[in-house]
Amino acid sequence: MTQPERSDIYGLIAMFDTADALLACARRTRAAGYRKVEGYTPFPVAGLSEALGQRDSRVAWIAFLGAAASGMAGYALQYWTAVIDYPIVSGGKPFNSWPAFLPVTFELAVLGGALAAVLGMLVLNGLPRLHHPVFDAEQFGFATRNRFFMLIEAEDANFDPEAIQDFFVRCGAREVSEVSA
């Protein structure tokens, strides 16, 4: 399609009354050929992100890697300090008393995993981001309370305000407004 660049517009946003309405609309976006779509809800709505065709599970992998790395580092630290750097006889036990090294290894693995998961989530979500165009949208304050929003970005290949407008209306949006970039 050929559309003039609308650089002063971030996208079109629609407000829905219920999660179900939003979900229903979301399920139709892909059929309608929209790709750069985002939904906003006050609580996680099951199925929404799938409906919008989002498949990102990198957080899990990041967490797993974090846990594995810091766990191994933990054991390595103990082994190096107790066996290589300064071995001292303590209680007549061998320098590498591996059973006694496991608790710390485990705790560090958990710590690493948790930190990785949270940081990963923040980074992937691009947080912190205190300022964002979508905050300018009318009524958007209710997105974290009891209203449900859907936004189609100007970036979208076939972005056409009028078309999107009545697409949203057809989906039963309570009101549609423009979000300036």
Next chain:
Amino acid sequence: MSQIFRPGANTVARAVLAGALLSVPLAFLLGFALVRSPYATGVGIAPPQPVPFSHQHHVGELGLDCRYCHTSVETSSAAGMPATYTCMTCHSQLWTNAAMLAPVRESLARHEPLAWQRVYDLPDFVYFDHGIHIAQGIGCSECHGRVDTLALTRKLKAQPMHWCLDCHRNPAQNIRPRDEVFNMAWQHPANQLELGRRLVDAYGVQTSQLTDCSICHR
């Protein structure tokens, strides 16, 4: 609804977050730097002394042997500081009325000891024994550096515990022939390690024992 924050806030927020995360390692680094700094170790600081004694002059130029003043260095844990009489053996003849030496003459006259400022001060719970190090072929300069080049005595090497351990773990890297111990100018040969290993065996240095806590702490 309207924006609460200006666009710049994003960068600020991220900077703050990153800073918070980085501050922890930075604080650690600062600590390390501090305890290793001359402020803490006293390296290179020549404390004021009653008499501006110059090792450079007495040892470097006149060639006095360490043991002439530090008499008990071979026999005892303490190297020993010269009694006023020791100074006066020469200075009753030389520089007999040099103003610089007035405190020495006074000490003799009043029979009051000279009060020197410690330069190397190990903690009281460290029991370092000069005698055994000398006997096992550790030269003065290994720990004290080229004292014979100092016009005013100052600490040339910080002496933290891990520094002691480095040598106690592998004395071969620092040990030297016994007859070179008091030779300040002695240089480690190229084959030091190989020479060291021979000396360690010859002098019966029991390396396995040198890292025992009880070797230095009681």
Next chain:
Amino acid sequence: MAPRAMVTPMSEHELAPVASPRGDAVLAPGQTFATVEAQIAASVLAGSRRLWLVGIAGFFAVSLLFFYSVTYVFAVGVGVMGVNIPVAWGFPIANVVWWIGIGHAGTLISAILLLLRQKWRTSINRFAEAMTIFAAGIAGLFPIIHLGRPWFAYWIVPYPSNMGVWPQWRSPLVWDLFAIATYIIVSILFWYVGLIPDLATLRDRSTRRWQQVFYGSLCLGWRGSALHWRRHQMAYLILAGLATPLVVSVHSVIALDFAVTIVPGYHSTVFPPYFVAGALFSGFAMVITIAAPLRAWFHLERLITPRHFDNMAKVMLAAGLIVIYGYAIEYFMAWYSGDPFARYILIRRALGAYAPAFWVMLACNVLLVQTLWLRRVRRNVWLLFAVALLVNVGMWSERFVIVLSSPHRDYLPSAWDVSFGTNWDYAMLVGSIGFFFFLMFLFIRWLPAVSISEVKELVREQREAE
């Protein structure tokens, strides 16, 4: 009390609140997004309350007692506490174990119940988590207070010191450091991650500028987009998955402080599971102790329903039974193993110098708990509150008995002696409790004590339930 009026376009949920299908709902019937939000947010955003001021002032005074006595002990030496040879571990250690135990319920509710898809957790997990963080934090202080040279406490941390020496990794005390520190950090992360969306809600509810900035920056600019939620939920689930083994490991490690020694009365393989159970036991007791007044005070009756108390009581009962099993096994093993030393100490426990504490422990943790079999007790909030309170007392006596009584009759009769707390010990114990509630008060005033977004999710599900 009433939520401030808001300009909200009407949505049919407000028009026709749905009655919950089952009588025994997690939430009271007729809840809507707006109402839950209002109820929860009210406690935070509404103007100051006299009751709150009085309470926090009182607890602050008690915390001062804590800080004074700690300073004194640091200044003069641990000798002012009731410790000696052979009883070299005293109140501080008992307090660590007790506080850590209390600190366990939060994570359990948030993590394990989340994994078990227990919906009823949503109303209580948030402040339970806060409780966990504060309790664990206080627990983390006591080992330091216990030290002879607290100013060298950092030597237990592995760092490249210029002494060239390292921690001694075989020591369970080192494991403690890592366990407790990890536990505190993970709890905070878990709590904060769960808090982010609610902070956003508060940002959008608040009308005063400073509140908007405050909550706005705390929520990191949360937008609630589907992708945010997707990752958020994944991270949250992973945290739960990690926290669950963690919470078990923490009190097991604490138990190992005792179990790995050869002190008769400490040296017992049953300690780890039995300490963990004890932790949940005292933890849930503390949750109830806090939930009951909180609910009455902020009128959260419709969020925290009798069913919550019922469930918590059941968990308490279950944990209590495991604890009782632990007591029994201790005695059984002492008899069965034929170890004369263990036998002797367990008898002295019941009859010796520490007998009073021992019998208090049995009365509270064994007898009293049996009342929880009765639905009437489980459903009567204030009755349950009383039971929970006494269980806390009983659990402290348990820690006290284990820590102090065991070494006082160990191997060589010539070395036997007894030791009891001095005023400083009691000052620190009472003070730490005061400090804990001081922190709780700050929390309920500044942050939503119940998870808004999760309750909303629940509301939606209840609507679909018809």
Next chain:
Amino acid sequence: MATNGDIDAIRAQLAGRNGDGLWKSLEELSQSPQFPAFLERDLPRLAPLWRAPVNRRDALRLIGASLALSGLAGCGRPPPERILPYVEQPERVVPGKPLFYATSLTHAGYARGALVETHMGRPTKVEGNPAHPASLGATDIFMQAAVLDLYDPDRSPAVRRHGSISTWTVFLAEVADLRARLRRVDGAGLRILTGAHSSPTLAAQLGALSAQFPEARRHVHEPGARDAPRRGARSVFGQAFDTIYRLDRARVIVSLDGDFLAGMPGCLAYARQFADLRRAARIADAGRMSRLYAAEATPTLTGAMADRRIGLPARSIGALAHALAAELGIASPAAAGTLPEAARSWLRDAARDLLANAGAAAVIPGDQQPPAVHALVQRINERLGNTGRAVLHIDTVAAPADRAGTLAELVEDMAAGQVTALVVLDCNPAYTSPLAPELARLLDRLPFSAHFGLYVDETARHCAWHVPARHELESWSDARAYDGTASLVQPLITPLYAGVDRLGFVAALAGELETGAHDILQRYWRTRRGAGGFERWWRSSLERGVIEGSAFAIRSPALRGAVEELPPSPESSAGYELQVRLDPGVWDGRYANNAWLQELPKPLTKLTWDNAAMLAPADAAALGVARGDLLLLKIGDTAVEAPAWPLPGQPRGSIAVHLGYGRTQAGGIGSGRGFDAYPLLAPDGGVPWLREGITVQATGRRMPLATTQHHHDMEGRDLVRRMTLEAFRRDPRQLEQDATAQPPAESLYPPYDYSDNRAWAMVIDLNACIGCSACVVACQAENSSPVVGKHEVLRGHEMHWLRVDRYYEGTADEPRTLFQPVPCMHCEKAPCEYVCPVGATVHDSEGLNVMVYNRCIGTRDCSQNCPYKVRRFNWLDYTYDQERRGTLAALRNPDVSVRSRGVMEKCTYCVQRISAARIDAKKEGRPIGDGEVVTACQGACPTRAIVFGDRNDPGSGVARARANPLNYTLLAELNTRPRTTYLARVRNPGSDAGGASPADGDDGATGDGDADE
């Protein structure tokens, strides 16, 4: 107690300072006017924590804070330190190397040879002098504690006249006047009162003085004087003798209340000889040991070691002696009837063994027994042919009471106004006598009275003049041992205070002002020995610490007169008897200000800092009192309040109290502790130690008593392994079989291999250990262990690294007493180590369980996990006060770290001595020889019960001892693999059937050969 005024003032001074600043400011404070006073009041000398909380807290907060801050300041630069070299280096003094000097320390007038360790002129530690007959290389608690007395800040620093500071010269002037006045009257009215002393030089001086003043009289007052033995000797020999013993020649010893292991001047030698016939090595080799019968009126170490013990009231001992004599056919079989059955069977067996071992036995009467008993026992020994072999007579050694007047006579004369001038030479009659109050009153009226002593004590307070004496370690003198051997006393340190030598003082009285003690001493010995080669002789005598061949000759006087009848044993229902004994710790009160001795647990009661009224548990029950309940002891019109101490083995109807407490002018440590028992002594000469017909009643009040052992039963745990000699003979390997019967728990980990290195180990022979506790004080002295005070001992905070456990078995009336010294076991699988989070206690390659104080953060997990509970913790700052008071800091062993608050400490096997030996050996390129490292406890032990050395050297004593079949491990079932092991206690009670009499066969204990082959 500090008024808040003080505190605030100090706070003000401290305000706004931190770290080093505060530290320094505290330094300044110590000079500021109010601080010393404030220390006086709030920080009694050695232990900061004696008094009740409140004000102490303020004081300690300052200290604690400053320490905490300086601890943090530790991160920065260390505070600048100064080095003070000698102006003129003394010969042989090498900084950092100790020197040992031979000298003598006297106790109750008798000398024991000592080798004193000095660091650059500071005496820090006393060892025994092997060349000296009364020491044989061993020491007792009093010798060990002498160095603390030397540095005692409470010692009198100046001459005093009527209580205010004066000078020696002023005193000399007055003495000159006095002498002028006295010369006119030939010294009439001059009296000299001394304690017991054995110094030949002093005797000569006093003789010369009497020559100057014919009319002057001398009096001797020694509370522990041994009059009864001498009076007894005189009654049978017509002349006073001292009776001494050679117990290595006695296969059978019968003690009639005679505590030869502790009470007597020769006790160190006796203990060694006694042990030589009983130590495990000998039992294992020869299967034989001597047998000790002990009858005693109050539990003593001798009774604790006895194979057959019987407790009888003191008043019945005489009857027992008589009955024994009767059994042996010396006396007419009279009084025996009134003795209890137990006593009679004891008697029969004793008599049987004595007869069977005639000539190789000794009967030893107690010093507290009346002369008649001694007389009778002399006859018994004579009859059995023991005299001349195990029992020897020599001329009296210490200043004999019979050539001088007694204190009673002196007081009489003073009352009668016949005394114008009195000189009191180191004794303290205004306290150590029932006549004290009267004497004090009379002293105040006396025109001239001078007191010469270490302290401004009770007597000094009532004398016009007080002259501070020099401590023995500061002065020149000489003295004789129990066997007459003379030895020199030489100064090891320049006097700390303006003290005067004893010899110099007496010389001054004799008008001789210019010659010092050293010259006087040399002059005397020149006259005795002749000038030829004197200097060399003098040097060698000084170096050896003994004067060659000065021992008294053995006399063999003939018996005279007939056996005198002894009163039969009175009915036991004759009410309570009261025995007054010398305290095992503070003796007659002279050591009351010695904190080491005060805090040393008394061997049998384990009581510290107090004395008590010891009574039979049965009597306590009858009176309805328990430990610490205050009793009112009444005799006539004197009444004393004393806390009750039910003591197993104390005979019923008999109460024993210790002297030496209740002092008012002892100093900061000793004043106001316990109760004064002197008023209970019989005022007349009579039998001073026993009072009949005393009434006892409970007051209903209590006082806390600080004891270090609360539990006295082994609870059926096999801690002190013990068996009879018969059992051992039947099956010598029985202990090893026990060990193999229940092998210790297996360990998952392989044992660490020490075979390629030295492996230090210690073995303690429970047959030789007599429980005297010399090792405990020696350990304290060597390792500078702090004293904590009664308040802290009550809280279980005592700091002794080595304790001597005392267990009872049997009945409360006739208990068997077991001693077990418990140092650190240095376990190879040490439970304390693996629980330490910072590795502050770990193993070294020679198998020592080392404690790194400077790494310790004070988790105390190691102590929790130590099954032997040998670790000690610095609960509070116990060394602060010593830091403040220079003299006490000077006592510290420079080779041992000073432990700060919050740090764990424990027995190190004297690692500092091991290091010294290792370094010397390395320098000389040789291995460390066996016996080259001697631990402090080992060196002090009178009986050589402790063996220490390298387990891996098969020739070493310790290796041999570990191979002894009696060797066993304490709590072996725990599998801690200790390096310290014990040799099981073997008793030799024989049996009524007369089996296993020590008589059968010759165990080499005959002839005159020393038994330690």
